[in-house]
Amino acid sequence: MHTMQPTKTRFEPTQIAPETFLIHDHHGEGTAPVSVALNTMVIRAAEPVVVDTGMMENRDQFLADVFSLVEPEDIRWVFISHDDVDHTGNVNALMELAPNATLVIDWFMQERMGASLDVSPLRWRWLRDGDVLDVGDRQLRLVRPPIFDSGTTRGLFDPLTEVYWASDSFGSPMQAPVRDVADLDLVPWLEGIHMFAQYVSPWLDLVEEGKFQRAVDRVADLSPRVLAGCHTPMIGPGHVADAIAATRIAHWATVPPQPDQSVLDELQAALGAAH
Ligand SMILES: [Fe+2]
Numbered sequence: 001m002h003t004m005q006p007t008k009t010r011f012e013p014t015q016i017a018p019e020t021f022l023i024h025d026h027h028g029e030g031t032a033p034v035s036v037a038l039n040t041m042v043i044r045a046a047e048p049v050v051v052d053t054g055m056m057e058n059r060d061q062f063l064a065d066v067f068s069l070v071e072p073e074d075i076r077w078v079f080i081s082h083d084d085v086d087h088t089g090n091v092n093a094l095m096e097l098a099p100n101a102t103l104v105i106d107w108f109m110q111e112r113m114g115a116s117l118d119v120s121p122l123r124w125r126w127l128r129d130g131d132v133l134d135v136g137d138r139q140l141r142l143v144r145p146p147i148f149d150s151g152t153t154r155g156l157f158d159p160l161t162e163v164y165w166a167s168d169s170f171g172s173p174m175q176a177p178v179r180d181v182a183d184l185d186l187v188p189w190l191e192g193i194h195m196f197a198q199y200v201s202p203w204l205d206l207v208e209e210g211k212f213q214r215a216v217d218r219v220a221d222l223s224p225r226v227l228a229g230c231h232t233p234m235i236g237p238g239h240v241a242d243a244i245a246a247t248r249i250a251h252w253a254t255v256p257p258q259p260d261q262s263v264l265d266e267l268q269a270a271l272g273a274a275h
């Protein structure tokens, strides 16, 4: 469709806590007004963990980034937060290259993925919200984030580093790709969290206010030092409270409408005129 691929900003993995690394990818740079992060994470615990597996389109870079941090045969766990393509895009490839890894999913995830999940059931572990994953030197806690777009979603809290992997929560678009939300302007970042929350979880409309606040409390009560997620740059200690507060009020915010058919009409006209 596009004859020219815009240059894509390349970020080496960012260390966000001891032995914990955010692996960067993003979509939309140069082709859309904003770009959206598509991150994954590696925890070099006694038993190393890869958290989510990114987009298929980024497979070579994703695998190179992971293997720059941990040898394939040393990977003990591959944790999937939920069964969306931006989290499962390289699960089969990674599991094939990491012969000692066990895949942490749950029953419903493998049901929803069907034959697209090409990993032997002998290599699965089914863990749900509230469960614990012992990785040798720490016990990772599975805690569902307050914003999510799949019923299978579980976040992951590391009590040793106090990093919380939020899956699709705390996402926000970026004017230009950055590693850390500290490099974003504060107001657009917080407005981005509002927008992303409403787009990802339109069911917020249906939720009784107190129940939603208790869902946010579950993460706040972990007292995370750092928030990481697929669709946000690193959220460091100085910004965690802001991200949580923005999520609490996301439902009430006025956010831009999603582009509709009239926008697509304009896009198609422009593409047609260019040919
Ligand atoms: Fe998702």
Ligand SMILES: [Fe+2]
Residues within 6 Å of the ligand: 084, 086, 087, 167, 168, 230, 231
């Ligand atoms: Fe996602």
